[in-house]
Amino acid sequence: ANTPRTAGRHFLQIPGPTPVPDRILRAMDMPVLDHRGPEFQRLGKRVLENIKGVFKTKNHVFIYPASGTGAWEAALTNVLSPGDKVLMFETGHFATLWKNMALKLGIEPVFISSDWRTGADPEALEQKLREDKNHEIKAVCVVHNETSTGCVSPIGKIRKAIDAAGHPALYLVDTISSLASIDYRHDEWGVDVTVSGSQKGLMLPPGLSFNAVSEKALKASKTSKLPKLFWSWEEMIPHNKNGFFPYTPGTNLLYGLDAAIDMLNEEGLENVFARHDRHAEATRRAVRAWGLEILCRVPEHYSSSLTAVLVPDGHNADDFRGRVLDAFDMSLGTGLTKLQGKVFRIGHLGDTNDLTILGALCGVEMGLALAGIPHKEGGVQAAMQYFAAQAGKPRSIA
Ligand code: PLP
Secondary structure, eight states: OOOOOOOSOOEEESSSSOOOOHHHHHHHOSOOOOTTSHHHHHHHHHHHHHHHHHHTOSSOEEEESSOHHHHHHHHHHHHOOTTOEEEEEOOSHHHHHHHHHHHHTTOEEEEEOOOSSSOOOHHHHHHHHHHOTTOOEEEEEEESEETTTTEEOOHHHHHHHHHHTTOOOEEEEEOTTTTTTSOOOTTTTTOSEEEEESSSTTOOOSOOEEEEEOHHHHHHHHHOOSOOSTTOHHHHHHHHTTTOOSSOOOHHHHHHHHHHHHHHHHHOHHHHHHHHHHHHHHHHHHHHHHTOEESOOOGGGBOSSEEEEEOOTTOOHHHHHHHHHHHHOEEEBOOOGGGTTTEEEEEOOSSOOHHHHHHHHHHHHHHHHHTTOOOOSOHHHHHHHHHHHHTTOOOOOO
């Protein structure tokens, strides 16, 4: 049977992929071009140079035609050797997947467990590094924004903890759901490999992912023994120097990336971060007014990309999400693995504005009533009051 047409825009309020702006769709709507020709070369050179500013790095950024998982694998295989130990922190589902990948690749993760309600703890990491007197740990891997929980890890503080322990480990950070949404500084925070993806803060469809690297990481890649070819930085470097790639790049996605970088720079990265902070704060005010609990229990670790909300015992978050989808054509994020049915996630990252967020919160508030989840009214009202009070405050000029 045909599905009836739904009018208007679908509300894609999951924490990525995020809605793609019309300007980016138009930028990608181009004839496919010769990826060895001069027109591509100009595009390749431009995006390889301009993407650096988004990571706040002066060093090289590798771009893969792959989802974020590929860039995780690239980060590990380029700098590590079989049997190397890596220190990882269990912030949630994605940190666990990265740990499982390390195991499959023949790396030995030292996994600091946690309750999935906080970001990574610099002190716990420092302690483990101090205990590692022989420097067997070769890398510290942290997820900046844990998309399954809505908790952010303090990346700058963790850098300081690694330094305080006097440990030479490389520092690998996953920014798949934080880049271009939450302040991030690859060079200043001394990160060796930053992993990211296209489908969240960069407002692109899925299909591109990134490794921003440091000189120290490039040096480590010269002696790393894990097998790699598709992911190999060494294979990429000579081609990238001329704006090319060793294999067929995601040509049309790169047109989109070019436009996305322009849009971020036109708004100003600091304004982009402030907008995400504002949308997150409005969402949390709504959640509190409903009398529901935010999963993240450490306010300094609240995510500006998404908010995970616990549903009261005896209620199923996925039933609620289904009601919202059927009634209001809005997708909310599901609870992943051990959070299945216990939380729903409101994505507030990417190309969103105050009214989009209010529309999303309306859908949640009406959905709570439809699904019979005990709550108080007034969440949307609280968010409106907050937005109204924020409106008219000066913004920095890009
Ligand atoms: N890491 C984080 C923090 C993510 O949010 C995701 C996906 O949502 C991934 C890794 C995996 O990326 P992908 O699904 O693009 O392979």
